[in-house]
Amino acid sequence: MAHARLTLRQYLVLASVAVCAPLGDTCLSRGMTRVPAISLEHLGALVAAVFTPWIALGIALLIGFFASYLTALSWADLSYVLPATAFGNVIVALLSRFWLHEPISVERWAGIVLITVGVGFVAQGPSLTERPSAAAAMPSVAAKEEQA
Amino acid sequence: MTPIPYPAPQTDPWVAAAMIALVVVCSTAGEVLTAAAMKSIGDMGAILAQSGLKGAIRAVLTCPLFFAGVSFLALAFFSLLLALNHLNLSLVAPASASLTLVTNAIAAKLFLKENVDRRRWTAAVLVCFGVYLLAH
Numbered sequence: 318m319a320h321a322r323l324t325l326r327q328y329l330v331l332a333s334v335a336v337c338a339p340l341g342d343t344c345l346s347r348g349m350t351r352v353p354a355i356s357l358e359h360l361g362a363l364v365a366a367v368f369t370p371w372i373a374l375g376i377a378l379l380i381g382f383f384a385s386y387l388t389a390l391s392w393a394d395l396s397y398v399l400p401a402t403a404f405g406n407v408i409v410a411l412l413s414r415f416w417l418h419e420p421i422s423v424e425r426w427a428g429i430v431l432i433t434v435g436v437g438f439v440a441q442g443p444s445l446t447e448r449p450s451a452a453a454a455m456p457s458v459a460a461k462e463e464q465a
Numbered sequence: 466m467t468p469i470p471y472p473a474p475q476t477d478p479w480v481a482a483a484m485i486a487l488v489v490v491c492s493t494a495g496e497v498l499t500a501a502a503m504k505s506i507g508d509m510g511a512i513l514a515q516s517g518l519k520g521a522i523r524a525v526l527t528c529p530l531f532f533a534g535v536s537f538l539a540l541a542f543f544s545l546l547l548a549l550n551h552l553n554l555s556l557v558a559p560a561s562a563s564l565t566l567v568t569n570a571i572a573a574k575l576f577l578k579e580n581v582d583r584r585r586w587t588a589a590v591l592v593c594f595g596v597y598l599l600a601h
Contacts, residue, residue: 326510387525390503392510395496396573396581399566400592406599428598435591438584446580 323444327392330385334398335405337382343409344375393444400439407432476551484548488561492541493568497576499534504577506531559600563593 323331348371355362366372389398407429413419421429476484506512506528512521525531548557570589574581581589 387499387503388509390500391506391512392508394573394579395500395577396570396579396585396589398500399496399569400585400588403566403592403596406596410599424598428595428600431591431595431598433595435588435595438591439588442582442584443580446578 323393327389327444330388331393331398331401333385334382334389334402336408337378337385337405338402339405339409341375341378341382344371344378348372348375394446397439397442397444400435403432404436481548481552481556484544484551485557485560485564487544488541488548488557489564489568491537491544492561492565493572495534495537495539495541496565496569497534497572498530498537500573500577502528502530502534555600559597562600563597566593566596 348369349366351371352362352366352369355366367376386398386402389402410421410425410429414421502525503509506524509521512524516524545557545561548561566589570581570585573579
């Protein structure tokens with residue numbers, strides 16, 4: 318199962334999925350709470366909100382998330398990528414505890430432990446389902462191997 | 466315009482369940498179609514090395530499955546907005562996020578023929594409970 322092992326670069330892509338999504342959401346939330354309430358009659362204010370620093374940063378992070386998510390799905394199974402990247406929730410909870418000094422309840426600590434154990438489970442297994450013909454699933458890699 | 470009362474007014478539990486189910490179904494369909502699209506395109510690392518960022522973007526944007534996936538993800542987003550309009554965030558966010566993990570594991574096995582072994586089932590269920598506890 319040589320190709321099921323991930324490279325350091327691929328682990329970095331997974332980490333980027335895990336970190337960018339919750340950080341992007343946090344930036345959007347922080348930005349939107351600073352914008353005055355927007356009514357349906359003044360939807361133009363939504364467009365203006367896009368150019369405020371927090372929301373622009375949030376959108377940039379979410380674009381980064383989507384690009385790394387698509388990249389991860391191109392070489393790993395969906396049922397591997399989703400739990401592995403749910404670890405981002407843990408990162409945000411820990412950041413809010415130790416950086417923003419927000420209290421974390423017992424239930425949330427239990428949630429952190431469950432996610433961490435779950436991610437440990439899935440990360441130990443293969444990242445990609447073995448296919449009878451790997452060439453059919455990975456045309457570009459097969460083409461590269463033929464060239465070599 | 467009359468402001469929406471807060472906390473959200475009581476919604477029939479079946480209507481609430483249907484709204485959350487709509488979010489979960491649309492987002493699962495979106496994730497599965499997007500995953501199928503990316504598998505059909507091939508290893509992005511190899512494509513990036515061969516034809517650069519432009520080539521990689523072109524490969525993604527010329528894949529019809531990708532647009533089908535993104536359309537369902539957009540539908541999931543709007544059904545989430547609809548649900549948030551009637552239900553409290555503390556119910557919708559954890560319920561939809563954690564249920565989606567399990568439905569995705571089922572859909573990945575059924576439609577993508579992924580090898581969802583005992584290890585992955587355990588992980589999906591643990592992470593599902595964990596996300597629920599964390600977001601609740």
